[in-house]
Amino acid sequence: MIYKIGLVLLFGVLGGALLAISFVNPYSGKISLSEFVLQLSGSRGEFALGLSMFELISLITRMIPIYLFEIYFGTALYRHFCTASIYVFSRYPKRIRWYLHETLSVGAIACLFQIVILATAIFLTIIRFQLQTDWVGIVLLAYHFIIHTAWLYSMTLLVNLLAISIGSSASFMVVFGIQIVSITLLGCMGTFQKYMDTTAFFDILLIINPISHLILGWHSSNYEAINQRLNSPYLMLDLKHSILLIIAFSVIITLLGALFVKKHDLIFADSEKEV
Amino acid sequence: MFIKATLTQTNFMLKQKETLVVFYVLLIQVLGNFISNVLTFQGIDIIQMYQPMKLLLLSYNRVNYNADATLLFIQLYPILVVLPAGFALCKEQQSGQEVLMIARLGQLTYNFSKLIAAFCATMIVFTMPFMIELLLNCIAFPLTATGDMTNMDIYEPNYIQAVHRYLMSGLYIQSVYIYTIIGTLFMGIVSGILASFTVAFSSIVRVKYRIILFLPVFVLLYATIYLQNILPSWIPTIKWYDYLLLFNDEPKSYLFLLTGLLALVFFSFITILLSSRKEQLR
Numbered sequence: 001m002i003y004k005i006g007l008v009l010l011f012g013v014l015g016g017a018l019l020a021i022s023f024v025n026p027y028s029g030k031i032s033l034s035e036f037v038l039q040l041s042g043s044r045g046e047f048a049l050g051l052s053m054f055e056l057i058s059l060i061t062r063m064i065p066i067y068l069f070e071i072y073f074g075t076a077l078y079r080h081f082c083t084a085s086i087y088v089f090s091r092y093p094k095r096i097r098w099y100l101h102e103t104l105s106v107g108a109i110a111c112l113f114q115i116v117i118l119a120t121a122i123f124l125t126i127i128r129f130q131l132q133t134d135w136v137g138i139v140l141l142a143y144h145f146i147i148h149t150a151w152l153y154s155m156t157l158l159v160n161l162l163a164i165s166i167g168s169s170a171s172f173m174v175v176f177g178i179q180i181v182s183i184t185l186l187g188c189m190g191t192f193q194k195y196m197d198t199t200a201f202f203d204i205l206l207i208i209n210p211i212s213h214l215i216l217g218w219h220s221s222n223y224e225a226i227n228q229r230l231n232s233p234y235l236m237l238d239l240k241h242s243i244l245l246i247i248a249f250s251v252i253i254t255l256l257g258a259l260f261v262k263k264h265d266l267i268f269a270d271s272e273k274e275v
Numbered sequence: 276m277f278i279k280a281t282l283t284q285t286n287f288m289l290k291q292k293e294t295l296v297v298f299y300v301l302l303i304q305v306l307g308n309f310i311s312n313v314l315t316f317q318g319i320d321i322i323q324m325y326q327p328m329k330l331l332l333l334s335y336n337r338v339n340y341n342a343d344a345t346l347l348f349i350q351l352y353p354i355l356v357v358l359p360a361g362f363a364l365c366k367e368q369q370s371g372q373e374v375l376m377i378a379r380l381g382q383l384t385y386n387f388s389k390l391i392a393a394f395c396a397t398m399i400v401f402t403m404p405f406m407i408e409l410l411l412n413c414i415a416f417p418l419t420a421t422g423d424m425t426n427m428d429i430y431e432p433n434y435i436q437a438v439h440r441y442l443m444s445g446l447y448i449q450s451v452y453i454y455t456i457i458g459t460l461f462m463g464i465v466s467g468i469l470a471s472f473t474v475a476f477s478s479i480v481r482v483k484y485r486i487i488l489f490l491p492v493f494v495l496l497y498a499t500i501y502l503q504n505i506l507p508s509w510i511p512t513i514k515w516y517d518y519l520l521l522f523n524d525e526p527k528s529y530l531f532l533l534t535g536l537l538a539l540v541f542f543s544f545i546t547i548l549l550s551s552r553k554e555q556l557r
Contacts, residue, residue, distance in 0.1 A: 018501050021504075021505050022501055022504035022505060023504070052338075053338050053342040053343075053345065053346045054338070056346055057346070057349065057350075057500070060350055061497065061500050061501060061504075064497050064501075067493070068490070068493075068494070071486055071487065071489055071490055071493070072487070072490075074484075074486050075484045075486060078484075079483075079484070082483075082484075159486075163486070167485065168484045168485055168486035169358075169362060169485040169486050169488070169489070171486075172354075172486045172489060173354060173358070176354055177351070180347065180350040180351055181347070183350065184343060184346055184347040184350065187342075187343045187346050188343045191341060191343065
């Protein structure tokens with residue numbers, strides 16, 4: 001456990017440092033907390049993330065710490081199904097209880113990872129620039145933390161659950177593929193918009209694409225002060241809805257995972273070695 | 276013995292389901308791009324038509340028009356490049372087949388044949404689909420079209436300056452088709468080197484879960500993008516896709532490219548040599 005926490009701290013500090021140095025660069029040397037959070041979640045300066053290839057590549061680059069976490073902790077649960085799983089589960093028959101305990105552990109590690117990333121990025125920004133704290137920034141930071149932690153947790157859990165059936169490399173490929181295709185579909189939305197008379201189709205695509213919920217700059221809020229800061233060209237997404245959607249998604253994956261783990265036949269135990 | 280072992284292993288790798296999946300993923304992307312090009316540019320006058328090679332999936336020139344397919348390729352590449360052959364050694368370590376192979380071939384021959392086979396298999400998989408697209412574009416679009424997607428005139432000084440920043444611009448000036456073929460082969464060679472690098476890494480670091488083997492290439496390729504953001508803007512590009520994609524007019528450093536590739540090749544050979552000296556038949 002201490003090794004795991006040490007690794008999370010290392011990954012988190014590195015990820016936070018890379019994000020802060022690469023993407024937090026205010027023109028004037030001063031940056032407000034709200035602008036800092038928006039830049040971490042995709043915005044370019046004061047402008048919301050656009051749909052061009054370069055901007056989407058910069059979004060993927062911002063998500064690299066998340067992918068690295070998924071690769072490393074994508075075997076957190078799965079490893080129990082590779083080595084002596086029959087022995088473990090014969091000694092510990094309440095599989096669902098065991099599973100919920102493990103998912104809690106993955107959730108806690110994901111939480112810690114996001115805290116370390118944000119703390120490092122804030123610390124480096126304070127050293128490099130003048131960081132001005134505003135209450136809108138604190139609210140946005142809370143939204144960013146909850147949405148990104150829930151997303152990280154659900155994707156890591158999904159890698160683990162799929163790995164039980166198809167092996168670790170294939171499961172990461174599938175989960176990574178889903179995220180990449182979602183990002184590419186964001187890029188295609190500009191093309192769709194050209195051929196559509198109404199914006200309704202565009203708005204639906206934006207809502208059903210999970211990645212768009214991670215980009216705070218594309219949101220709106222009931223609070224005028226927050227709304228003014230967001231300044232989004234795509235005002236269909238509501239911060240509250242996004243947070244609820246991502247949390248609901250995490251809960252659904254956890255429940256489906258419980259069902260899957262309960263019914264999994266342990267005779268076909270080691271998909272890693274394909275035996 | 277070494278050549279026979281390498282050929283057998285390359286043949287075996289090309290028949291693996293991961294290899295076929297990567298090949299079909301690339302082929303689907305390439306065909307999707309070709310069909311989209313045909314639908315977009317059908318019936319256009321030859322004077323207004325873009326150069327057919329600039330419509331390819333690997334063409335960076337597309338960013339001036341619509342680069343959704345290229346964006347998908349750039350994102351998937353760091354993962355896809357490992358799949359056809361990167362796990363070759365790790366799989367046999369996990370299943371225990373490695374011991375049988377070493378007993379038959381000897382440690383050094385086995386490891387080196389694996390390294391070269393990984394290079395060949397990945398190079399073939401990452402070259403074939405793009406060559407098919409090249410051929411299809413030659414058949415479907417007028418070969419005399421000269422348009423550039425930046426919509427600059429081909430005699431404009433800015434365009435000429437941009438062309439001189441292409442990798443192997445001399446070849447482009449001689450013949451755009453030879454430039455495209457060589458550029459595609461270069462992409463295949465770099466892909467092969469990256470796959471061999473993963474094999475070499477797995478020979479020295481024994482991993483329990485294959486997923487970890489995505490890390491070396493993934494970190495390496497994305498490090499170039501991160502570092503580019505940190506480095507001063509006057510330094511030539513170090514982003515990997517600026518070197519691998521065709522018709523890329525970002526200022527480049529040949530020294531960086533050669534040093535990077537030689538470092539990877541050197542690391543792979545030294546690592547394989549060192550791991551071959553360890554006795555696996557314990």
